[in-house]
Amino acid sequence: MADSDHHADQSPHADRTHQALSVRDACVGYGPVRALRHVTLDVPEGAVVAVLGGNGAGKSTLLRALSRTLSFHGGALTSGTIRFAGRRVDGLRPERVVAAGISQVPEGRRVFARMTVADNLRAGALGSTGSRAAKAGALARVHELFPVLADRAGQRAGLLSGGEQQMLAVARALMAAPRLLLLDEPSLGLAPLMAARIADTIREINAQGTSVLLVEQNAALALRLASYAYVLDVGEVALEGPAAELAASDEVRRRYLGVVDETAAADATRALDTPPSLRRWEADR
Amino acid sequence: MSTFAELLLNGLSMGSVYALIALGFVVIFRATEVVNFAHASLLLAGGYLTASLHDDLGFWPALAVGVAGAAVVGAAVEFCVMRRYRGQDHSVLAIVTIGVDILLTTELTRRLGTDVLPLGDPWGDSVLTVGSVSIAHTRVAAFVTAALLIGLFLAAFRYTSWGVAMRAAAESPETAALMGVRLGRVSLGAWAVAGALAAVAALFLTVFPTPGLERATSLAALKAFPAAILGGLDSTTGALVGGLVVGVTESLATGYQSDLTFLGRGLGDLAPYLVMTAILLIRPAGLFGTKELARV
Secondary structure (H helix, E strand, C coil), X not given: CCCCHHHCCCCCCCCHHHEEEEEEEEEXXXXXXXXXXXXXXXXXXXXXXXXXXXXXXXXHHHHHHHHCCHHHHCEEEEEEEEEECCXXXXXXXXXXXXXXXXXXXXXXXXXXXXXXXXXXXXXXXXXXXXXXXXXXHHHHHHHHXXXXXXXXXCCEHHHCCHHHHHHHHHHHHHCCCCCEEEEECCCCCCCHHHHHHHHHHHHHHHHCCCEEEEEECCHHHHHHHCCEEEEEXXXXXXXXXXXXXXXXXXXXXXXXXXXXXXXXXXXXXXXXXXXXXXXXXXXXX | CHXXXXXXXXXXXXXXXXXXXXXXXXXXXXXXXXXXXXXHHHHHHHHHHHHHHHHHHCHHHHHHHHHHHHHHHHHHHHHHCHHHCCCCCHHHHHHHHHHHHHHHHHHHHHHHCXXXXXXXXXXXCCEEEECCEXXXXXXXXXXXXXXXXXXXXXXXXXXXHHHHHHHHHHHCHHHHHHCCCCHHHHHHHHHHHHHHHHHHHHHHHHCCCCCCECCCHHHHHCCHHHHHHHHCCCCHHHHHHHHHHHHHHXXXXXXXXXXXXXXXXXXHHHHHHHHHHHHHHHCCCCCCCCCCCCCC
């Protein structure tokens, strides 16, 4: 946990030389609305790091800040720094961020519905700085990871199922051969079986050497995949720690995993048994 | 019968020229979501450059300069005006293009005055006769050139990285930016291509049997608006079909005007708009315009 010193050796802040991504004190505003406040976050080289939080916690805002697409929503990074592999990336244009090795799978998949699957993948490779051979290699790798996309190459992406669209969105981001993959709610709206498949894929992508920053509302899934996790709450980092510890912590269990601990459950039952009264106005509350 | 065939062929030829203009219009709309009302002035600029240079340079170099010049004017409008807008509302930019159109057209008509400038094309007024059907060489050239250019454009749109970037940006600018597409470059390219296509169209709007480039040429260019709209503003196929529909309608309505005198004169100019209105009543998005295609 953030407050416990004896875990410092596990904290990604401990070893700053091997950070793939390091965000320091980032503040983001949409006009007068502050969406992120002093967020500090690290993704070590080769790790899977999760960011949890409910709706409006600032998760997507964080990814927009990383990919430099805040301007599409009238937002801007007002202070703080973002470094990737030691280089400042917080002043770059979106295509430079992609060229630097950061690709994003946006929330809601956002495949190009009117284009074919093959053209979607070509679009994903547009930001790649690699040679023609490297692009062909990326395509082969993506087809190996998602054989269904090779079968459907000529089909319009808008006609794929939700799960297939999510695969396409991930595959498209991989076409740029990123060193860090940003995933925004990849399990959203998917059947549990399909969500589990996507999770396996993320594990495999990571095993092939790509660092992953995973933003999820599905905390159970995210904590199983990640080694370290942050909890965002109204734009601030409320909690952070190794994923296993967060998964075991009462607060995360109660708030994000839907697990009710026994005393709270007992309280709830007792509350139902007693006749309703305006207890909150009583002095002992 | 031969009258009908002649009218049809002439209509197809004019239609392919309208299609060239409408295609540029659609390309700008797809890449930037801006309805470009300055399109007619791009056309006039290309035509004017060709007309004023062909004496010194010869026809083909002058045409090349005209096409390149119109592309540069288009790119300049994008770079100097469109790109400076920081807001989100595309209809504001559409109004801005009206302003640009007024500026460009005023300057060009001031230079043109009451002149009618020939563009110095090599076809002159020669006529091709097959059986009982005769058609001007210029019309044949217009059709062949337009078909070639449109084919070239569609192939590039479908198969090149430029085309993929353009289509991706058209569908979702933000997602395209996430893929590393340079949106500024895409929109600059769209304006340049539209300008170049308009300059070629300018040539074929002003050759025989039309006397030459004059103030009214930009009015002829306006016929590409119903073409683009009836085809569906965001569809390249729609622009082609729309162009042909407008061309043929106009040609037939003008040709058979004497049989339709109870409707009064000038039906040829009116007919494309009537067809457009009828089509929009049945298909509000135009013949090939997008209705959402997605599985939820």
